[in-house]
Amino acid sequence: MAQTLLDYLRQQNPTLGQIHHKSGSTNTKNSQYKVPQRVARWEGFDSGTLQKMYPILLNRVRTRDALGFRPVDLQVKGENGGFSDVVYCWNREIVVRALEETREYIRHGDLVYMVRGEKARHPQGATKGFRPDWAAILLDADGKARGSSPTNFLPGETKYSEKWRSAWVEVGDFKHMFNSQNELPEWFKPLAQVFTYCYHLKTRYAYIITDEELVLFRVGPSEDGPEPSPTTWQCEVEALRFHGKIEFVSVPWINGRSEEGVELGGPNELSVNTALWWIHLQAAHKNSIEWTYPSLEEEILAIQDSFRLEDDVMFPRNDSCGASAVYTPTERAASDASDILPSFVVGQETAQFAIPRSSAASYGLRSRRRNAGRNQATSSFGSDAPNTSFVSHSSITSNKNRVKKPKAKISKRGRPERSNSGNNRGNSKKS
Structure with a gap:
């Protein structure tokens, strides 16, 4: 069926x-x-x-x-x-x-x-x-x-x-x-x-x-x-x-x-x-x-970032040649583009995907408009899905877990001094 x-x-x-069942039985216990x-x-x-x-x-x-x-x-x-x-x-x-x-x-x-x-x-x-x-x-x-x-x-x-x-x-x-x-x-x-x-x-x-x-x-x-x-x-x-x-x-x-x-x-x-x-x-x-x-x-x-939904969602990315690649949906039975968050990895490229604007705002992200002209991506969702932001996976990581890097000290010779953090690894605080 x-x-x-x-x-x-x-x-x-x-x-x-x-x-x-046996009457009077009790639950398992262990000292x-x-x-x-x-x-x-x-x-x-x-x-x-x-x-x-x-x-x-x-x-x-x-x-x-x-x-x-x-x-x-x-x-x-x-x-x-x-x-x-x-x-x-x-x-x-x-x-x-x-x-x-x-x-x-x-x-x-x-x-x-x-x-x-x-x-x-x-x-x-x-x-x-x-x-x-x-x-x-x-x-x-x-x-x-x-x-x-x-x-x-x-x-x-x-x-x-x-x-x-x-x-x-x-x-x-x-x-x-x-x-x-x-x-x-x-x-x-x-x-x-x-x-x-x-x-x-x-x-x-x-x-x-x-x-x-x-x-x-x-x-x-x-x-x-x-x-x-x-x-x-x-x-x-x-x-x-x-x-x-x-x-x-x-x-x-x-x-x-x-x-x-x-x-x-x-x-x-x-x-x-x-x-x-x-x-x-x-x-x-x-x-x-x-x-x-x-x-x-x-x-x-x-x-949703741990799932591969390429067949269900359109999300633009730049391939190794700089051209735009588009994945189009084969079905939309459950949701439109504003309800789903697909992601994927292609070599070392940065993946991009559509997420609701409200979710993007909670991560401090800004929407990225797709480029017009030769590299413009199109799909059955139209030029822009409603209430949707296109962002990169790396931007979520960098915005969510942003860590301020200490400025390198400059020696008298004008060169950055070598950090001695490697010698203090055992004393570093667990994150």
Whole structure:
């Protein structure tokens, strides 16, 4: 059936059959788990932001095979006695297919792949309590993992909704509230579990999937923690041990669109598969733990800069001979030129692309009018896209991260004195 990628990801999740579980069971705990000091909601991870990031990709139309289940496949018997099979055969299959379609547009060319946790690298000496159920890894052009034990940059965990729900999570500051793991309430234990995964794997994103919801997490040092020390190795990661924060957002299992076209959970809400696809792309783009994170709205520029969309967007550049080269769109189903930010690299040339004027203004950039005459670029968008500025990628870098260079000292002979900064590298402050 021909459908957009967004419609494919928004397919209604299967209705699960009778659920069997052990009564009185508790959540996983470990005396070595790291405990976040602050819990907050993750703002901005919503359908509106997603469609601003990937307007072209989400509206691509392709014919895709349908997935099916037998009744026995939908009978859940605990976390790993049925539900994890549903996640593997349904959610994972859809997400992997969507990621495969996205692969050709990712600049590094690797396939972002969702696998069982045991297929990825575990922290050295990790016991069962430190091994995630799910992992995200990278595959090369031949479909092979990078190394015999690929890095897991997106740990995931399967839970049973009767044992844990995000609705039970309390938001606030929990510093010095728990003296031992035995004092952790049941709703806090899964947070400590995924928080510890992120600490050991040195990645900022994680998730928990249950038979009622998908809960996505982002971790980092808390705002009220100490200032970073330039002499501390991996200080951002180490700060999680005593001043960590975990943010979360929930996506209900029921969200999506039925075969009859009925919107479940609202037409503008994320579905589980859409959110899983998105968080995999986020983690593949950048997953390091940092002191502060930009809002997802602010990340749109950087995210789209890592994609190759030459077939969808017109952006002028000067080739090695000085002549103007033009890329014209083959489709405009999702967006016009003012909504997209493509970029590319051609040798050592400076790439140019169209971005909204409002975004350009936030970066302190000035629009660059295209030259008239022999080198004038034309496209189906007309001579100038509305509310659009043509700027170079290098100008964003130079305006956003401008560093004042110290003036060279002039010796008595009129020559610049040689800098001795190379001898003081060990004393330089970490940026």
